[in-house]
Amino acid sequence: MQRHADQRALVTGGTSGIGEAVVSRLCEDGARVVFTGRDETRGQAVARRTGAGFVRADALDPAAVRASVEAAVRQLGGLDIVVLNAGVLCEATLSETSDEQWDTVIGTNLVAPFRYAREVLPVLRESRGSMVLVASDAGVWGETPIAAYSVSKRMVIMLTRMLAVEAGPDGVRVNAVCPGDTEPGMVTMVAGRETLPDTSGWTRPPLGRLVHARDVAAAVSFLASDEARTITGADLLVDGGMRAALRANTVDAEHAR
Amino acid sequence: MSRSALVTGGTGGIGSAIVRRLRANGDEVVFCGRDEQRAAALERETGAVFFQADATDRAACDASVAFALERLGGRVDLFVGNAGVLVEGPLAGTTDEELELLVQTNLTSTFRYGRALFAPMRRQGGGVMVLISSDSAIRGSHRIPAYSVVKAGVVTLAELFGAEGAPHGVRANAVCPGNTLPGMAGDDPAEWRTTASGAFATADDVAAAVAFLASPDAAHINGATVRIDGGTGAALQMVTRS
Numbered sequence: 404m405q406r407h408a409d410q411r412a413l414v415t416g417g418t419s420g421i422g423e424a425v426v427s428r429l430c431e432d433g434a435r436v437v438f439t440g441r442d443e444t445r446g447q448a449v450a451r452r453t454g455a456g457f458v459r460a461d462a463l464d465p466a467a468v469r470a471s472v473e474a475a476v477r478q479l480g481g482l483d484i485v486v487l488n489a490g491v492l493c494e495a496t497l498s499e500t501s502d503e504q505w506d507t508v509i510g511t512n513l514v515a516p517f518r519y520a521r522e523v524l525p526v527l528r529e530s531r532g533s534m535v536l537v538a539s540d541a542g543v544w545g546e547t548p549i550a551a552y553s554v555s556k557r558m559v560i561m562l563t564r565m566l567a568v569e570a571g572p573d574g575v576r577v578n579a580v581c582p583g584d585t586e587p588g589m590v591t592m593v594a595g596r597e598t599l600p601d602t603s604g605w606t607r608p609p610l611g612r613l614v615h616a617r618d619v620a621a622a623v624s625f626l627a628s629d630e631a632r633t634i635t636g637a638d639l640l641v642d643g644g645m646r647a648a649l650r651a652n653t654v655d656a657e658h659a660r
Numbered sequence: 661m662s663r664s665a666l667v668t669g670g671t672g673g674i675g676s677a678i679v680r681r682l683r684a685n686g687d688e689v690v691f692c693g694r695d696e697q698r699a700a701a702l703e704r705e706t707g708a709v710f711f712q713a714d715a716t717d718r719a720a721c722d723a724s725v726a727f728a729l730e731r732l733g734g735r736v737d738l739f740v741g742n743a744g745v746l747v748e749g750p751l752a753g754t755t756d757e758e759l760e761l762l763v764q765t766n767l768t769s770t771f772r773y774g775r776a777l778f779a780p781m782r783r784q785g786g787g788v789m790v791l792i793s794s795d796s797a798i799r800g801s802h803r804i805p806a807y808s809v810v811k812a813g814v815v816t817l818a819e820l821f822g823a824e825g826a827p828h829g830v831r832a833n834a835v836c837p838g839n840t841l842p843g844m845a846g847d848d849p850a851e852w853r854t855t856a857s858g859a860f861a862t863a864d865d866v867a868a869a870v871a872f873l874a875s876p877d878a879a880h881i882n883g884a885t886v887r888i889d890g891g892t893g894a895a896l897q898m899v900t901r902s
Contacts, residue, residue: 497821532721555813557815560812569750
């Protein structure tokens with residue numbers, strides 16, 4: 404039997420990268436999936452390919468957050484799995500981060516998942532379902548070139564813990580995954596970047612290769628399943644070992660397989 | 661050597677203790693806050709200079725930085741990011757307005773002050789930031805979940821300002837007090853969970869840590885987090901089984 408047979412799932416930011424991989428994986432696992440995103444064209448393409456339902460929603464818009472949860476509950480008749488994945492990256496140190504960049508990163512990566520979590524909690528309490536938030540390895544150990552992003556993702560990890568404590572007594576589990584540099588993922592999807600960057604020179608984690616979006620989706624699928632029934636409030640690194648020690652940063656691309 | 665300092669949230673319990681302590685060390689101090697009456701009393705008592713600025717008012721905060729730089733002779737050696745508000749209660753009942761107040765006051769204003777002072781500190785050859793976070797930033801508290809989330813961001817701000825500033829002589833550290841008297845969690849310790857030591861920190865204890873982190877004795881302490889909680893957060897204390 405499929406892991407998530409007949410489960411009802413909502414995935415935010417499902418039109419590309421990790422979100423798209425999560426939508427695909429949950430569909431393969433037998434779940435009925437509704438996903439959100441901003442890009443109508445990509446959304447429709449992912450919907451056609453996976454059979455999931457697309458609801459256009461900008462995570463920064465509070466009305467769209469509410470409407471997309473309502474639409475998912477209406478289409479699916481409830482929710483068992485919620486994956487809060489929508490997020491944006493900003494490549495700047497703290498001193499170089501503009502007000503506009505800061506507000507966008509904090510609004511999208513922190514305030515939006517907070518709002519989504521608040522909207523879906525009553526629904527998950529009914530089904531004793533579970534939630535997975537997509538944080539980042541940068542939330543475990545910050546990175547100066549993506550400073551506001553690191554700050555926001557640290558807060559996502561704490562949000563995960565606080566939600567787990569609050570919803571635990573109702574049988575609702577809440578966990579976070581913390582992906583390292585993922586392909587295709589955040590770093591290849593920076594706004595305004597039309598072509599994928601050459602990742603061959605990136606610092607490799609101890610395992611020697613970058614994380615693939617499918618690897619993150621596999622962790623999400625596990626955390627959302629009954630096999631993880633006593634795991635809650637956790638932040639699971641999916642980073643090829645990058646955050647295991649400082650030495651990881653000295654592994655050169657030449658040594659990568 | 662006399663240094664110049666800017667302290668936000670200087671009229672509150674911990675903030676005013678920090679202002680007093682820095683003035684006792686001989687520092688020139690500009691402090692911000694909302695409450696004019698308490699500010700006037702603190703000015704009279706310490707000789708520190710008040711600039712009224714609500715931490716959620718970006719224009720007022722920018723003006724307070726300009727005022728401090730002008731008033732303190734073009735340099736700020738020490739920035740203490742202390743302005744903060746508390747919101748209690750479950751996340752499910754936390755409104756958009758409450759979250760916005762927490763984010764703007766505790767997080768965004770701290771970021772914006774640090775950013776505004778980063779360049780002057782770099783130009784003058786160095787400086788120190790001490791950001792007041794909370795023990796709940798390290799081990800979240802279910803009574804104040806939204807506050808815990810936002811304060812975790814403040815710790816990261818200290819780490820990243822410290823990391824970015826290190827090559828330029830700019831240090832940044834986070835101070836994480838537990839329940840403090842006087843502080844923001846009210847003034848009745850009978851309502852508080854007990855600490856590992858049985859005692860609660862005073863605002864002066866927090867001010868002492870700020871003064872140390874700001875001093876040359878702490879020249880190699882950067883991006884660090886200091887808990888001031890009597891050991892409460894050091895380990896989970898299990899209920900004794902009889």
